[in-house]
Amino acid sequence: MRILADALGVSGGQNMPGCRGRHPHLRSFDEGCDRQMKTLLLGASNSWFSISLSALSIPTDAAGLAKVVEQNWTALGKAKSLEGLEAIVGAMQSVGQLQDLIGYELPKIWEAMGTLSRIAQKRAQGENEADNPRDLKTPEWEIFATTTAFTGPDPDWQLRPIPPPADFTDIFERVILAERLREVRGLIGFTRIQSPGDFTDSGEVPPEFRAPLSRQHSTWIPAMEVRGEGIFLHFKETTLQAWEQRDVIQQRHIQVKEAHKNWLNQRNPDLVDVIPCPDMRYLLLHSFAHALMRQFALECGYNAASLQERIYAHMATPERPAQGGVLIYTTAPDSEGTLGGLVSLGAERLNYHIHQALEALQICASDPLCADHSPVDDRVSLHWAACHACLFSPETSCERGNKFLDRALLIPTLSQEDACLFTAAIS
16 A cells, blocks of 8 residues: 555656556557656546537538539439430429429539539548548638628528627627528547647647547547527727737736646646637637627527537638637527527617626626636636626537636726727727
8 A cells, every 4th residue: 555645746757657558448558658647636527528520511502502412312323424414304304303403504413413422432431631620610700701691592501691789880890690500510539637628629639639439540420410590790800900909908918828828837738839829819709709698698598508609719810811700609409490589689689788798797796806816826727807707608608618708808897997898889
């Protein structure tokens, strides 16, 4: 029998055995692991963190045609040439079938059939991009930021733009009501101890921190599709840039980076140079999304755990355009999706709800402790003026585990009055 102190600190590094590379869930061992075992306090919440990739299904004209072709593949797949396709389509449409292909040109249909065939071949050969997920949010941002309206043939993607709220026209560029949307979620692995919420996006989790789901390289992953609705708010880029150039915001960003570095050193020093620190734009949009979700939950008919956020926050780079927007949405696994309660708030009283959300943040029930909180001092958290009484959301709602939140960036607080974006709008 040994005392527990022998397994901790410097003594632990001398007494603990080397790692055997064991994966209990796979009943296998990794050969050649040279890591040293170390003692960690294990809790119920850090033994399993699922790594899920989530993407909104964005249809295009080509995608709509591909969907129709796939639905009618039993008949269309018999065609071996464009002339054969013309004969099949003509014969079947003459007896009232394949009516959903009316209006599509035959060369386009033939091209869509070729694309589907190549996709099927790649799937059969095991070619996929699961190990190198792409940036999934940029295509979503592009359609939200540029669309004027989308009411195409796909019933799972219906967008309707409305004017920005009357009192916030200097802050918001546009508002999009997503009356219908479809989200696909796939499980690609899991982590232990280190939460995927510590990264900006689940796809950024390095392979060495991701436990596989199967012994062999799999050609598929467990996935599900859900349908729902949402509200997208596009912030004006000039407004965000002017706010980011304030001296107080730049000073706060220095503190954010310092707190992030201290937090990683406290938990896992190996990740200090791996996990990037988000910029102040992300903190602003993330805090606003939480404030609006809490307000919506009071009146939209869905509970707080049903609402979710998607944050589009990036400064302009040569590889990626600037992004500044939030999507508040809710989904359900039912084939009919949700009932429209969230969209109705944006269509009728969005101006009122933003005012109410900001007003609720001015005084927190935990003030002055909440307003004075700084992670630079405690080293165990990554939020500033935020707590369960004002900004925290349920675990299912937040994409970053209630980190990087600060209501002082939205409205004046007891401790900070000159860092907020919405001063003029709420005065």
